[in-house]
Amino acid sequence: MHKLPGFPPQGAATMTLRQNLTRDAVEALRVREAAELAPEATVEEAINLLQERAVGCVVITEKHKPVGVFTERDLLTKVLAGQRSVRTPLSEVMTRSPRAIHEDSTVADVIRTMHAGGFRHMPVVDAGGRLRGVVSVKRVVEYLVEHFPEAVLNLPPVPVQVQTAREGA
Secondary structure (H helix, E strand, O other), X not given: OOOOOOOOOOOHXXXXXXXXXXXXXXXXXXXXXXXXXXXXXXXXXXXXXXXXHOOOEEEEEEOXXXXXEEEHHHHHHHHHOOOOOOOOEHHHHOEEOOOOXXXXXEHHHHHHHHHHHOOOEEEEEOOOOOEEXXXXXXXXXXXXXXHOHHHHHOOOOOOXXXXXXXXXX
């Protein structure tokens, strides 16, 4: 792994990010309303909802509690690769018992959990386990860019490339 000169920034910006990660609740990630279906819904209904909402994940719920998730990855690996019909119930192809994050968790908790589990989307639940929304890797990246806009937005196209001379006037 190559270390970029000046990245991550040292000093106050790093401390502020560290403090924010452990202080900010998951709501700082602008949790999105979940695309939600019942286990009896079909893969076709899930595909339509994914397209309609322009999201990558549908949360499968019973009594407003997550019992599964159906993602674009599930569509590829369980439906298309398994040559299953779009009329297949989601209960047969969803990822069961999804790992959820509590709405009072910190951004650091979200990042750790997503990283450890390899998740791109996570349901957000309240104290009673009821679905409150979904957080995605995209929202985490947006949060980080807000804290390091110059460092992130000014990265060279190739990570190991370092600008040796000033560009422009």
